[in-house]
Amino acid sequence: MSPRAAAEATATARANIALAKYWGKSDVALNLPAVPSLSLTLDGLVTETRVRFDATLDADRVQLDGRAASTREAARVVRLLDAVRAACAEPRRAEVLSANRFPTAAGLASSASGFAALAAATVAAAGLDWGPHRVSALARASSASAARSVYGGFVELPAGSPGDAALAAVPLYGPDYWDVRLVVAVTATGPKAVGSTEGMERSRRTSPYYQAWLDAAPRSFAAIKRALDGRDLDTLGRAMEHSTFAFHACALAADPAIAYFRPATLAALETVRALRDAGVSAWATMDAGPHVKVLCAAGDAGRVQAALDATAGVLDTLVARPGAGVEVRR
Numbered sequence: 001m002s003p004r005a006a007a008e009a010t011a012t013a014r015a016n017i018a019l020a021k022y023w024g025k026s027d028v029a030l031n032l033p034a035v036p037s038l039s040l041t042l043d044g045l046v047t048e049t050r051v052r053f054d055a056t057l058d059a060d061r062v063q064l065d066g067r068a069a070s071t072r073e074a075a076r077v078v079r080l081l082d083a084v085r086a087a088c089a090e091p092r093r094a095e096v097l098s099a100n101r102f103p104t105a106a107g108l109a110s111s112a113s114g115f116a117a118l119a120a121a122t123v124a125a126a127g128l129d130w131g132p133h134r135v136s137a138l139a140r141a142s143s144a145s146a147a148r149s150v151y152g153g154f155v156e157l158p159a160g161s162p163g164d165a166a167l168a169a170v171p172l173y174g175p176d177y178w179d180v181r182l183v184v185a186v187t188a189t190g191p192k193a194v195g196s197t198e199g200m201e202r203s204r205r206t207s208p209y210y211q212a213w214l215d216a217a218p219r220s221f222a223a224i225k226r227a228l229d230g231r232d233l234d235t236l237g238r239a240m241e242h243s244t245f246a247f248h249a250c251a252l253a254a255d256p257a258i259a260y261f262r263p264a265t266l267a268a269l270e271t272v273r274a275l276r277d278a279g280v281s282a283w284a285t286m287d288a289g290p291h292v293k294v295l296c297a298a299g300d301a302g303r304v305q306a307a308l309d310a311t312a313g314v315l316d317t318l319v320a321r322p323g324a325g326v327e328v329r330r
């Protein structure tokens with residue numbers, strides 16, 4: 001069989017949550033992160049993407065969640081397809097069908113699982129035998145967090161020096177390493193106020209705390225990695241909260257301010273503090289959005305979820321466990 005025989009492939013990938021936060025790019029054109037990040041891939045939050053190269057198509061066709069992708073969404077997908085086509089002189093256009101099988105309004109990163117699945121499916125459909133490192137670098141060029149979703153469990157994405165086009169994520173521990181849970185408290189519906197890319201760029205240009213964030217982030221990252229090595233939830237949780245609030249402080253100090261906090265966000269953060277006062281090792285993180293995600297031991301997840309469900313303004317909760325990396329079938 002020629003290596004080009006496979007024309008279609010399907011990949012599934014899962015969302016991830018950064019425990020050590022990513023905020024800021026060192027190279028916007030190559031989409032390289034300015035700080036190292038460390039994440040947990042989450043079970044149950046799955047994107048499934050099918051890519052089929054077809055000589056009869058005269059343009060790429062992209063469907064997301066059963067509808068035609070918007071011009072902007074399609075352009076991001078086509079950029080990745082073009083990168084793969086250029087790497088293997090594949091002339092055919094492709095049909096891409098993708099579905100984010102998330103619980104409604106989960107408030108979790110769809111670009112991470114979306115571009116990890118797209119990268120893996122495109123590479124396989126093109127008949128390329130790329131390892132996960134190269135697939136991760138391809139996904140990273142579209143969405144830095146997607147580089148991490150290529151792997152399951154606990155994953156590092158190093159900071160990228162400008163020009164480092166091969167930067168990829170590095171798997172640290174598989175999903176069975178540590179029986180933790182991430183409890184998500186959804187605090188709003190609709191798209192976030194300021195997109196991550198725009199928020200990072202505005203922070204870099206205008207926030208007096210941007211350089212302070214770049215200085216602090218590697219220290220939080222190192223503390224989180226060390227705590228992960230020792231499965232020390234209290235130490236990891238504390239460093240994770242510091243990483244979260246340092247990046248939000250940087251964003252808040254941008255001009256105009258980038259404020260993702262809603263009243264229910266603050267209420268959920270209070271709930272987490274109250275849980276800790278009551279002896280539960282529960283620790284909060286937030287991404288570029290108003291939702292609160294709480295890391296805890298598996299045995300505490302029920303109590304944490306009940307407390308968040310009872311918090312004013314929390315619309316929905318869900319519990320995720322560590323999940324697997326990208327999976328491909330032809």
Ligand code: ADP
Pocket residue numbers: 047049064072073076077098099100108109110111112113114115118195196
């Ligand atoms: P999020 O926090 O959900 O990752 P972003 O604004 O960073 O939010 O990314 C959302 C964008 O990611 C969408 O507008 C779309 O362009 C892209 N995206 C989401 N899901 C998919 C998918 N399954 N396949 C391809 N692109 C996707």
